[in-house]
Amino acid sequence: MRAQNLTLLTDLYELTMMQGYFKNPTDQIVVFDAFYRKNPCGGAYAISVGLEQVIEYVRDLHFSPDDIDYLRSLHLFEDDFLEYLRGFHFTGDIYAIPEGTVVFPREPIIKVIAPVMEAQLLETAILNMINHQSLIATKASRVVYAARGDGIMEFGLRRAQGPDAGIYGARAAMIGGCIGTSNVLTGQMFNVPVSGTHAHSWIMSFPDEYTAFKTYAHLYPNACILLVDTYDVLKSGIPNAIRVFKEMRDAGMNLTGYGIRIDSGDLAYLSKKAYEMLEAAGFGDAIISASSDLDEYLIDSLKVQGAKINSWGVGTNLITSGDWPAFGGVYKMAAIRNKGDSEFIPKIKLSENTEKVTNPGNKTIYRIYDRKSGKIRADLICLADEVFDESKDMILFDPISTWKKTKLKGGTYTLRELLVPVFLRGGCVYNSPSVMEIREICTKEKATLWDESRRLVNPQEVYVDLSDRLYQMKTKLLEDMSRKAMRHE
Amino acid sequence: MRAQNLTLLTDLYELTMMQGYFKNPTDQIVVFDAFYRKNPCGGAYAISVGLEQVIEYVRDLHFSPDDIDYLRSLHLFEDDFLEYLRGFHFTGDIYAIPEGTVVFPREPIIKVIAPVMEAQLLETAILNMINHQSLIATKASRVVYAARGDGIMEFGLRRAQGPDAGIYGARAAMIGGCIGTSNVLTGQMFNVPVSGTHAHSWIMSFPDEYTAFKTYAHLYPNACILLVDTYDVLKSGIPNAIRVFKEMRDAGMNLTGYGIRIDSGDLAYLSKKAYEMLEAAGFGDAIISASSDLDEYLIDSLKVQGAKINSWGVGTNLITSGDWPAFGGVYKMAAIRNKGDSEFIPKIKLSENTEKVTNPGNKTIYRIYDRKSGKIRADLICLADEVFDESKDMILFDPISTWKKTKLKGGTYTLRELLVPVFLRGGCVYNSPSVMEIREICTKEKATLWDESRRLVNPQEVYVDLSDRLYQMKTKLLEDMSRKAMRHE
Numbered sequence: 021m022r023a024q025n026l027t028l029l030t031d032l033y034e035l036t037m038m039q040g041y042f043k044n045p046t047d048q049i050v051v052f053d054a055f056y057r058k059n060p061c062g063g064a065y066a067i068s069v070g071l072e073q074v075i076e077y078v079r080d081l082h083f084s085p086d087d088i089d090y091l092r093s094l095h096l097f098e099d100d101f102l103e104y105l106r107g108f109h110f111t112g113d114i115y116a117i118p119e120g121t122v123v124f125p126r127e128p129i130i131k132v133i134a135p136v137m138e139a140q141l142l143e144t145a146i147l148n149m150i151n152h153q154s155l156i157a158t159k160a161s162r163v164v165y166a167a168r169g170d171g172i173m174e175f176g177l178r179r180a181q182g183p184d185a186g187i188y189g190a191r192a193a194m195i196g197g198c199i200g201t202s203n204v205l206t207g208q209m210f211n212v213p214v215s216g217t218h219a220h221s222w223i224m225s226f227p228d229e230y231t232a233f234k235t236y237a238h239l240y241p242n243a244c245i246l247l248v249d250t251y252d253v254l255k256s257g258i259p260n261a262i263r264v265f266k267e268m269r270d271a272g273m274n275l276t277g278y279g280i281r282i283d284s285g286d287l288a289y290l291s292k293k294a295y296e297m298l299e300a301a302g303f304g305d306a307i308i309s310a311s312s313d314l315d316e317y318l319i320d321s322l323k324v325q326g327a328k329i330n331s332w333g334v335g336t337n338l339i340t341s342g343d344w345p346a347f348g349g350v351y352k353m354a355a356i357r358n359k360g361d362s363e364f365i366p367k368i369k370l371s372e373n374t375e376k377v378t379n380p381g382n383k384t385i386y387r388i389y390d391r392k393s394g395k396i397r398a399d400l401i402c403l404a405d406e407v408f409d410e411s412k413d414m415i416l417f418d419p420i421s422t423w424k425k426t427k428l429k430g431g432t433y434t435l436r437e438l439l440v441p442v443f444l445r446g447g448c449v450y451n452s453p454s455v456m457e458i459r460e461i462c463t464k465e466k467a468t469l470w471d472e473s474r475r476l477v478n479p480q481e482v483y484v485d486l487s488d489r490l491y492q493m494k495t496k497l498l499e500d501m502s503r504k505a506m507r508h509e
Numbered sequence: 510m511r512a513q514n515l516t517l518l519t520d521l522y523e524l525t526m527m528q529g530y531f532k533n534p535t536d537q538i539v540v541f542d543a544f545y546r547k548n549p550c551g552g553a554y555a556i557s558v559g560l561e562q563v564i565e566y567v568r569d570l571h572f573s574p575d576d577i578d579y580l581r582s583l584h585l586f587e588d589d590f591l592e593y594l595r596g597f598h599f600t601g602d603i604y605a606i607p608e609g610t611v612v613f614p615r616e617p618i619i620k621v622i623a624p625v626m627e628a629q630l631l632e633t634a635i636l637n638m639i640n641h642q643s644l645i646a647t648k649a650s651r652v653v654y655a656a657r658g659d660g661i662m663e664f665g666l667r668r669a670q671g672p673d674a675g676i677y678g679a680r681a682a683m684i685g686g687c688i689g690t691s692n693v694l695t696g697q698m699f700n701v702p703v704s705g706t707h708a709h710s711w712i713m714s715f716p717d718e719y720t721a722f723k724t725y726a727h728l729y730p731n732a733c734i735l736l737v738d739t740y741d742v743l744k745s746g747i748p749n750a751i752r753v754f755k756e757m758r759d760a761g762m763n764l765t766g767y768g769i770r771i772d773s774g775d776l777a778y779l780s781k782k783a784y785e786m787l788e789a790a791g792f793g794d795a796i797i798s799a800s801s802d803l804d805e806y807l808i809d810s811l812k813v814q815g816a817k818i819n820s821w822g823v824g825t826n827l828i829t830s831g832d833w834p835a836f837g838g839v840y841k842m843a844a845i846r847n848k849g850d851s852e853f854i855p856k857i858k859l860s861e862n863t864e865k866v867t868n869p870g871n872k873t874i875y876r877i878y879d880r881k882s883g884k885i886r887a888d889l890i891c892l893a894d895e896v897f898d899e900s901k902d903m904i905l906f907d908p909i910s911t912w913k914k915t916k917l918k919g920g921t922y923t924l925r926e927l928l929v930p931v932f933l934r935g936g937c938v939y940n941s942p943s944v945m946e947i948r949e950i951c952t953k954e955k956a957t958l959w960d961e962s963r964r965l966v967n968p969q970e971v972y973v974d975l976s977d978r979l980y981q982m983k984t985k986l987l988e989d990m991s992r993k994a995m996r997h998e
Contacts, residue, residue, distance in 0.1 A: 022565075024511055029666070029672055029675065030666075030692075036728075037707050043728060046714075050714065152669070152674070155670075177633050179636070179640055179836070179837070181645075182671065183673045184672045184673035185673060204521050204524065205519070216523075218525065218529070219522060221541070221841070225539065239525075239528065346668045346829050352710070353714065369739065
């Protein structure tokens with residue numbers, strides 16, 4: 021049935037490599053960085069989400085007797101290695117950027133420092149969880165931005181890529197700024213608001229639309245949103261809804277949280293006409309909610325068209341991030357230290373594509389804020405032991421076009437280290453905030469972006485620079501490799 | 510932690526509607542159809558997958574004390590309804606098209622006949638599971654088609670939309686025709702082949718590439734696929750791989766299942782050069798495997814370019830169905846019967862868009878095969894009690910352009926009813942085949958499609974027609990509704 025132990029949620033090669041390290045023992049402690057290269061949906065930022073699930077996964081890592089039996093059946097693994105797995109648990113350190121934080125390409129969102137076998141095993145599950153939830157939170161943030169203050173409901177469970185995609189996708193969508201989800205299980209697991217009213221089938225199971233509406237209104241007088249497009253929005257749905265609202269008003273009921281939902285057709289036209297009819301009947305304050313294959317671009321367009329919609333249900337395109345369904349995060353080795361040594365040896369992965377060359381070394385990230393406005397000036401990736409002084413001038417340079425320089429005057433900026441310890445020596449030292457708390461954090465985080473970096477189309481990229489020391493280290497490694505390669509030719 | 514009971518994996522409105530039906534009791538038995546409207550990725554077919562998970566879900570449906578407490582905390586549900594939920598289990602009938610079957614738009618893949626409260630609750634989870642797995646199986650089938658007989662490995666777990674998307678996505682990809690997956694948990698749960706070798710990090714953790722290769726070859730001499738693009742494919746990776754293969758050969762080892770993997774760069778050029786170098790060294794039979802953001806179009810193009818690749822690892826674009834990430838299946842009420850009555854009253858959902866008008870009534874589907882070739886002539890959606898005689902002539906007509914008619918001569922075609930009973934009176938009457946058995950079924954199913962309907966771009970649609978009786982019923986319902994609407998104007 022449903023898997024409870026996720027230890028085998030990994031690519032086989034993590035295990036074959038682990039056995040390789042086991043059979044060729046070293047005392048190597050390695051640094052792996054999980055980071056992404058391209059902002060989703062053509063935006064200029066992403067939101068880091070999924071850490072709570074990574075923590076649960078790492079805490080629970082263990083190979084059950086069934087897991088060992090299964091691995092033995094593959095005829096790839098030897099008894100001594102399987103015996104080692106039987107006692108396996110994570111003993112390393114993990115640093116991470118807290119959930120809800122705005123992040124940018126090439127920044128380590130999670131950094132694992134551990135014996136190579138342990139660090140290697142974690143790769144697949146960490147990427148799976150961070151990639152999924154960061155993607156959906158980022159998409160949600162875009163959709164919320166397009167709605168200009170209107171509430172966005174997450175409605176996509178039925179179109180999600182499996183149960184977890186619905187459950188954790190709704191979690192991520194809440195963090196990204198949605199005001200509620202239709203997903204009851206997510207509501208139960210993460211204590212977030214759930215909502216929903218009725219479907220077309222409700223209407224169809226009654227002899228007529230009016231009776232269906234009236235029955236619903238009696239049941240849920242304080243959350244009476246009537247779906248008006250089963251037969252004909254303007255000829256049938258709205259007139260019947262108005263008739264029911266009038267009866268409620270005439271009965272002396274206090275109409276709150278009432279209104280209509282339109283789920284098909286030309287939402288701009290229908291919402292304007294619906295508003296006119298409702299307003300003329302004295303129901304100008306009714307909620308007019310819309311759903312129907314919406315995304316950030318359609319919502320933006322409907323806003324521009326003056327659609328009279330003040331509540332939005334977004335399904336498929338949010339829960340799958342329809343136009344950009346993968347975050348593309350990777351997990352790359354950055355440094356190695358032999359046990360006993362104090363220094364890490366930086367490691368680099370080459371690529372034809374300059375942007376794909378990894379950043380070597382044991383690193384951290386400082387976010388540089390404008391002291392006055394609190395907005396982000398730039399992020400600085402540096403080595404973990406570097407120290408900066410906010411009172412001093414700082415010179416930033418573009419890591420590709422290095423002649424592009426910016427000088428920050430001492431006292432005009434503040435620094436914040438983004439990576440915080442999550443596991444130390446295998447023990448968890450971090451308490452995840454609740455989802456609604458992370459949502460609050462995320463709202464504040466988004467406010468640290470300049471408007472130019474939030475817009476939907478062609479936004480201004482945020483600078484992610486390298487410290488001088490890291491840049492020099494990277495350049496030297498690249499030159500060494502190039503020299504080695506030339507000798508081979 | 511990880512949810513085990515999926516009963517609350519539902520949209521809130523299913524529960525608010527359920528309470529509505531509970532408070533306004535009827536003895537209605539309803540028919541709901543789960544179907545989709547548009548073939549994924551511009552293709553001409555889909556593969557129906559996910560039924561085994563639906564069966565597990567329905568069997569396990571129960572509201573735990575925690576679930577009841579949670580629902581009570583929402584202040585939406587009354588005690589008598591919550592008490593009813595406490596004893597809830599499914600008592601109805603479910604019919605389905607077996608997993609691995611080729612299906613077409615508007616065909617009920619799953620049909621639920623049950624008391625309205627029960628049928629309503631199932632909607633969200635059924636759609637979630639069928640939508641996800643049918644999507645990925647269909648995508649896999651396209652990728653496999655493009656590879657023209659080469660094996661496709663599913664490699665996407667790290668980019669899947671959460672753990673389940675990886676687990677069940679790999680299950681679906683196997684059914685769609687992949688020969689293996691990197692996902693160990695899917696291997697364990699569904700007894701399907703897993704495979705994988707090593708990552709760039711393996712190479713980087715050794716002093717040099719040659720040592721890394723040699724160490725790996727000693728460990729896995731019978732599955733020695735070396736990743737050659739960590740530093741430079743042609744200058745370093747291939748020469749080092751050849752050196753190791755030579756050493757293995759010189760040591761008298763029997764080289765089987767050995768070769769290289771290229772994970773970046775121009776795969777056409779690199780694979781041809783790699784083949785030349787391997788062949789010149791006497792390793793012309795080496796596996797040349799490729800991965801790197803592949804999809805069906807890239808594989809097709811590489812085939813056309815004569816790339817010397819004979820094994821393919823496909824990740825992100827398969828596991829997320831990158832260019833078409835949602836199947837779009839819906840669940841619509843089709844008929845109602847009052848308990849005691851024998852006849853169903855057909856129900857229809859209107860839409861501005863003719864194709865979106867639902868098919869009313871308690872229906873089934875017959876697949877019409879060409880007797881000689883075994884290929885599909887057309888599918889016929891009809892009422893559940895209709896009977897056809899293969900020895901008689903049959904006239905088919907397009908349900909929108911009704912003047913388009915085809916006459917099938919008696920004796921030249923065979924019929925097969927696609928929907929089979931899965932639950933009867935709440936009891937499961939169906940045994941799911943194993944995943945590898947379903948994969949076999951699917952291979953045979955794909956062979957029933959004409960080549961014209963399998964091609965990747967602009968394929969020929971397969972006809973899905975309505976029986977005369979169903980067509981007449983639908984037309985009459987539409988005319989009745991139109992007459993009613995005109996009276997209101």
